[in-house]
Each structure stands twice: as structure tokens, then as C-alpha cells.
Amino acid sequence: MDMSLPRAGVGGVSRRRLTRRFGVLGGLLLALLLGLAWAAASGSLGVSPVEFVAGEVTAMDWQVWWQLRLPRLLLGVLVGAMLAGSGAAMQGLFRNPLADPTLLGLASGAGLCVAVWVVLFPGSDVFGLYGQFVAGFLGALGVCLLVFGLARRRSGSGAVLTLLLAGLAINTLAGAGGGLLAFLASDEQLRQLSLWGMGSLAHSLWGATLVALVLVPPALIVLLRRARDLDLLQLGEATAHAAGLDGRRLRRRVVMATSLGVGTCVAVSGIIGFLGLLVPHCLRLWLGPGHRLLLPASMLGGALLLVVADSLARVLAMPAEMPVGLLTSLLGGPYFLYLLLRGRQGC
Amino acid sequence: MLSLHHAGLIDAPSLSPLHGEVTPGEVLAIVGPNGAGKTTLLTMLSGFRHSQLGPVTLDGWSLDAWTPEALAGRRALVAQFEPTGFDWPVRDLVVLSGDPGEAAVAEIMGQLELACLAERGVSSLSGGERQRVMVARALCQLAAARRDHDRDGGLLLLDEPTSALDLGQQQRMMRLLRRLAVERRMAVVCVLHDLNLAATYADRVWLMAAGKRVANGTPRQVLETDRLALTYRADLMALDREGESPWLALRP
Numbered sequence: 001m002d003m004s005l006p007r008a009g010v011g012g013v014s015r016r017r018l019t020r021r022f023g024v025l026g027g028l029l030l031a032l033l034l035g036l037a038w039a040a041a042s043g044s045l046g047v048s049p050v051e052f053v054a055g056e057v058t059a060m061d062w063q064v065w066w067q068l069r070l071p072r073l074l075l076g077v078l079v080g081a082m083l084a085g086s087g088a089a090m091q092g093l094f095r096n097p098l099a100d101p102t103l104l105g106l107a108s109g110a111g112l113c114v115a116v117w118v119v120l121f122p123g124s125d126v127f128g129l130y131g132q133f134v135a136g137f138l139g140a141l142g143v144c145l146l147v148f149g150l151a152r153r154r155s156g157s158g159a160v161l162t163l164l165l166a167g168l169a170i171n172t173l174a175g176a177g178g179g180l181l182a183f184l185a186s187d188e189q190l191r192q193l194s195l196w197g198m199g200s201l202a203h204s205l206w207g208a209t210l211v212a213l214v215l216v217p218p219a220l221i222v223l224l225r226r227a228r229d230l231d232l233l234q235l236g237e238a239t240a241h242a243a244g245l246d247g248r249r250l251r252r253r254v255v256m257a258t259s260l261g262v263g264t265c266v267a268v269s270g271i272i273g274f275l276g277l278l279v280p281h282c283l284r285l286w287l288g289p290g291h292r293l294l295l296p297a298s299m300l301g302g303a304l305l306l307v308v309a310d311s312l313a314r315v316l317a318m319p320a321e322m323p324v325g326l327l328t329s330l331l332g333g334p335y336f337l338y339l340l341l342r343g344r345q346g347c
Numbered sequence: 348m349l350s351l352h353h354a355g356l357i358d359a360p361s362l363s364p365l366h367g368e369v370t371p372g373e374v375l376a377i378v379g380p381n382g383a384g385k386t387t388l389l390t391m392l393s394g395f396r397h398s399q400l401g402p403v404t405l406d407g408w409s410l411d412a413w414t415p416e417a418l419a420g421r422r423a424l425v426a427q428f429e430p431t432g433f434d435w436p437v438r439d440l441v442v443l444s445g446d447p448g449e450a451a452v453a454e455i456m457g458q459l460e461l462a463c464l465a466e467r468g469v470s471s472l473s474g475g476e477r478q479r480v481m482v483a484r485a486l487c488q489l490a491a492a493r494r495d496h497d498r499d500g501g502l503l504l505l506d507e508p509t510s511a512l513d514l515g516q517q518q519r520m521m522r523l524l525r526r527l528a529v530e531r532r533m534a535v536v537c538v539l540h541d542l543n544l545a546a547t548y549a550d551r552v553w554l555m556a557a558g559k560r561v562a563n564g565t566p567r568q569v570l571e572t573d574r575l576a577l578t579y580r581a582d583l584m585a586l587d588r589e590g591e592s593p594w595l596a597l598r599p
Contacts, residue, residue, distance in 0.1 A: 092432070095430075095431075095432030095433075096432070097433070231443055232443065232444060233432075234431050234432040234433060234435070234443070235426075235429070235431065235443065235444070235484075236426055236429030236431075237395070238390050238393065238395045238424060238426050239424050239425070239426045239429070239481075241393070241394070241395045241415065241424075242393045242394075242395065242418075242419065242422060242423055242424035242504070243419050243423070243424075243443070243444030243445070243488055244415045244416045244418070244419030244420075244444070245415060246415050284433065288435070288436060288439065289432070289433035289434065289435055290435075290439060
């Protein structure tokens, strides 16, 4: 038996499709770079590329920019790419355009641990500035291990449904726990919790950004490498298996990468709404459902949207700033409705 | 060649041990009443369900020993229609599991009369059109592997591929499957509900009932009116044909 068969069809992607793929991804990348340049220059401590090239940046400006703005931009790119990319992957895995990264209960798990930290350990200085981050990360990690255990154990067509129901149960449980803690919380703690729930990049420090830089890119790469498998899965489990898909491996990898990546993002930035649902959905209307284009495009689009939205959140209410999660939900919700009302659901 | 060595399933739905072969160049029809285990058997032949008794082998190797990718180059499955999650354009869907190149895709689309539907989304198609798209996808998968390795053959498993087709389409689909079996040396296994189609186009027939194979042979040997009337609990009348298995019709 010839075990060295290459994957059927890899060599047959037509030139037209390749050109389109490079065109779309190149365009999105260019837009992201422009968005980053604008975000770097806007707000109260902006350094524009022109000033930078002309050497008109003072050491003080540069120091502040380096300490505050750069980690924030990087975090915006990482969190945006991860949320939108995992949204696309989850929608593919569940074969449903309504799936999003919070479906597995990661965000609510993280939220519960943050609530525990804020309400039950007020003023604790064990982790310094990183208290909420550590609590959120542990919460997401706990849910991640639970979900991963479930994904490993079950096989066959019921496995995806089990994941979905487990996520629902975790969301409900964590919501109830969070509600109980909110009942016990002081007014100041309540405000802190509700701001966390809205999602923001305002607290990005190099420490959290470095953790995201280590954990998020591998998760993105794992998802990108599963694009063809996600395409095959759309045929249904039995047909996809006959087309060369190892369904259990796919489920394990997507759940693992999403848990790790989204868990990290939620820990550093709270719950940034709508990005994971909206970006892949809109891009699918434009690009079609194939994940080999949709996944990288979603990652670039998510990064672009979050970087721009975060800058808007800084600029719109200067010198104060809005939580960016609030802005993405405020902009995303109506746009989403508009798309649906226009009748071009497409998927 | 696909061989079963007392292969079967213990878990529900169970499948009594089966012994037999499907050889290149032949069309095997699996028939039987609802719930007889036809689809279960087909998914076991494709390796999606692992035989819990004896092995199922393809070209001498147990299906479990093949890598999923290598196996995909040798056999393709057309399941009963499952919604495809999102609205794929037909031209993308047919090459999803293997792209044999533009000329071969065009030929396959032409054979299944899909050329004019290439730009349409799957969700806008009728049931019969979707069925033909899924058969075209499976043929593209096998054709891609054939092109890469320059060999004929392969195993094509189909679950009721004609259930939503009109009369003429049924005829053209079954003729195409026969031609592929003969010209491409494919082994075609086809779950069918229409016994007259099985009688007309199959080389051999397996009759299933309650998880067991109750008859195995040529259509003439298997499709006896009395046996079928008993198995299907149907009131049948037969129209005899010289040297062939009879046509069957329902008594009013």
C-alpha cells in the first residue's frame, strides 16, 4: 500500500484563486499597517511616522510611547486577530455562523475568577498590577482544561454537541457565581467588574503583552494549519472522514488553540464583544466560506478592526476613554442587524 | 479490492458478521427495508465505523492501517445529504476534497449536468441537484488521486444517490456509475431503495434485514418476489423478463 500519498487536491488550486487570495490578504495587511500608523499617531501621546522619520520625537515622548502605546498596539493586533480567527474556526467547527469564541465558556470562566479576585481579595498585592490578569488567566485555563478533557473523551458526531452543551453549562454556572459575587461586592468593586466585562486594552502593560506574544501566535498558527480540515468538515463527519479528515484531531487542535489563545486574550483585555462573531461573518459574505482564505482574512480583519476601534475609543472621549468592547458592540450590533435585514444572510 | 472477513458491529446499531468482497469493475447494490443496517454497513465499508469483529481490508490492508489521507485517495463516500453548514458555490464544493484540474472537473460537471449550476450557491439548489453535486465531489476526489498517481480503480460508496432524482436523472446516474465501474475499473457500492434500479444496473445485490445480510448474489438470485414480499412486508406483483430478474410493482 502506498502510504506516501499527498493530500489530494493541494496541487490543483487554480491560479485565479491564488491571485485572489494574495490580493485579499495583501489588501488587508496594507490596511492593517495603515491602521497601525494612524493609531500610533492619534491620541494624547501620538508619534506619527512623519515625526519619527524626521527625528522630531523627544526622549520623553518616546519613553511614554514605548511604555504605553506600543504594548497597546501589539495587544490590539494579537487580541483582534485571535478573537476573529477563533470565531471563524469555531463557526467552522460547529458548522454554524452563530458560534463565537465565548461559546465554550472561556470568557465567563475568566470573568468568574476575576470577580473572585476583586470581591474576595480586595486590595491584595500578591501579583501587583497583574492581579486581574492572573485571575482571568487561571479562570480561562480551568475552563480550557475542562473543555479539552471533554473534546478528548468524546468521539463521533455527538462530540461537537457535547462541547456546545458543556459551554452552555459553564456559562450558566459562571454567570450565577458572578451574580452571587456581585451581590456581595461593594459599589467600587461592582464598577471595576462591570468595566472589566466591557473589555478594554487600557491596562496593557508589557508583562501582559509579552505573555500574549508568547501564547497567541502559536494558537493562530495552529488554527491556520487546520483550514483545509475545517473545509472538509463542512461535508458532514462521515463524508469528511472519507475525504481524509481525522475529525478527532481537528476538534482537539481547534479547541486547544482557541482555549489557549482566547483565554489569554480575555485575561489581558476582558470581554471584547462581537468581534469574534462579526468579523468572520462579514468576511464570509464577501469572500465565501472557504477557510483557507477566511481564516487569515479574519485574523487580519479582526486586528485591523480592534486597533482602529481602540484608537477611536481613546480619541472620542478624550481625555477620558471608553472601553473598546463597548464601542465594538455599539458599532457591531447595528451593522450586524443591517446585514441581516438587507436579506443577504448568505450563510 | 475491498474484502470483509467476518466484519461486523456489536454496539447498537449492530451488524452481524459479514464475509465477502467487492471487486473493481463491479456495481454492488445494498438493498433492504428501513433500519436494516444499510447505511451502517456503508459507513463500516468506508472505515468511519470500525468493524468490531473481523477486519475490513482494502487492497489487502486493514482499513485501520491506512492513514486518512492515503485512504481518501482510494475511496470516496457520498452520504445521504447533510447540510453543508455554509453556502458554498458549487464550483468550490465539487473540488473541496480533491481538485483533479480544470479539464477533469469540467468533464465530471458535464457528466452530471452541473455546468450551468457552477456559480450557484448550494443552498439555492433542489434536492436532486445537491445529490448530483455531492456525487461530482466524490468523483473529483478520486479523479485527483488518479491524476496524482496515474492509476485507475478506487472504491466509490454511495448512500441512496438517486433518492431525489427524476426518472431520467436516475437512469443517467446509474449508467454513469456502471460506466465508471467498467471503464475506470472502480468498485461501486450503492445503497438503493429502488429495487428495479438494482435489478437493472447492479452486478450483485446484498439484501439486508435487521442488521443481517439475508441474501447475496446476482439480481436474479436475490430479487425473488416472494423473498422481497416477506422482507419488505409488501404486497408485490412481478413482471417477468426473459433471463433477467423480474420488474417489481406495488399492488394497489
